Amino acid sequence: QELYKRFHAALEHAETATTGTDNDGFVVRKAKQIREEADHRAMITRLLAGSALLLVVRRMLQDGRGDIPWRRSSVAGSAGAVFKAAASLFRPATPTMDPPFVKPTPPVLTLYAAELLHVLMHLPEVGASAPHIKAFRLLDDAARAIHGLLPPPSVPMLPFDADAEQREALAADLVAALMDLNLTLPPDPHAKHAPASLDGAGGGDVILGWDPCLAEAAEGDEPATVLAAPATATIPSEVLRVLAQSKECLSWNAALALYTLGVDFTAACKEGFVASLAKWRRRKEQAKILIAADLVERAKAVLGERS
Secondary structure (H helix, E strand, O other): OOHHHHHHHHHHHHHHHHHOOOHHHOOHHHHHHHHHHHHHHHHHHHHHHHHHHHHHHHHHHOOOOOOOOOEOOOOOOEHHHHHHHHHHHHOOOOOOOOOOOOOOOOHHHHHHHHHHHHHHOOOOOOOOOOOOOOOOEOOOOHHHHHHHOOOOOOOOOOOOOOOHHHHHHHHHHHHHHHHHOOOOOOOOOOOOOOOOOOOOOOOOOOEOOOOHHHHOOOOOOOOOOOOOOOOOOOOOHHHHHHHOOOHHHHHHHHHHHHHHHHHHHHHHOHHHHHHHHHHHHHHOOHHHHHHHHHHHHHHHHHHHHHO
16 A cells, blocks of 8 residues: 555655755755656556456456355465455555655545455355456446445455454455445435446446457456557556546445455454444444444345345
8 A cells, every 4th residue: 555655755766866965955855756657657556456466366266167266265375365455445555664654545446446355255165156347337327336236246254264263353444345435325326426437449448357259258247349449558557547537436336346245254254243233233333333234234125136
């Protein structure tokens, strides 16, 4: 979460090496330019990593070889380690570099993290075939879509052995991530649309961690008309098109992804939600109670349909 600081330091070093001045000599305009460029580069790098990881996992699940040979437990290279790293985006990070604060996770990264966690909660068991997990695509009416959540593709399971404290932390972090979006939740079923831009040659859906080649192996209705990047492009068109969306569009789509993940969490971390709600009721944290209770009720309805 502090990648933007590393880019900022690198850009400052490049500027001082080129101009021969120290960073105290930067004018306000140059300092602002460096800060914005650092944020932009960090965002693209993180989205590229998220998109690539999603694409790799989807491809490995669709190659017909069954489960992915993850390392065991929660060590590096295991599904548990990847899950915990993605889930850490839902809570503030402890600063390790100056300045002594870390910017909150933007909605677009919350969106990618929620989709990755959703996929990791539906990994096939050893020797079993992978369930069909519908890839997340940006919607114009994501707020309304929250009122029509779909049942999960399989029984949601955490990819690591979590104790009661960890399950409660996951539930609390999910609710906190929803609150950080600064949206009116629960959503209004008649909320206005926040259009997703389908710009670019040929248009096409904006789907996270997707490539047209995956449509050949998919059993569902994933489109094969996703806009592909030119062979010479260094950044996938998916990343550029996601960044071109409005903040409102990304926030509501992130909320939809979190509600979808919330259905998984309600099934796998039920005790965590119960403990969190009890704690928030004692503290009279009404906003958290309202969002968590709404999420749990929607999840119960969806999971009831599944059963």
